[in-house]
Amino acid sequence: MLSVMSDTPVKQQNTAAFYGQAVASFAVAMSATAVGIYQLNTDAWVRAFLAIAVLYLVTSAFTLAKVIRDRQEAGQIVSRVDQARLEKLLAEHDPFEKL
DSSP: OOOOOOOOOOOOOOOHHHHHHHHHHHHHHHHHHHHHHTOOSSHHHHHHHHHHHHHHHHHHHHHHHHHHHHHHHHHHHHHHHHHHHHHHHHHHHTTTTTT
């Protein structure tokens, strides 16, 4: 008898501690950058340019992370559909049908 195991991935949930650490790390990094830009001994327009550049970098990083996650999730969906089709074909196939 043919036994097919499903390779359904287990959905992993982040812990509250990991989430808190990520938020705190982001806040510390943004605060340190803001203080560093504020403390620069340069014209205000240079500090403003650097602040805008940091904000643009952050939004670009979030967008890139979302695009990568969406592509990975789409690949998993296609893989699961292909796996379901294969399992259906294997379940319907009877190798002794014409004997």
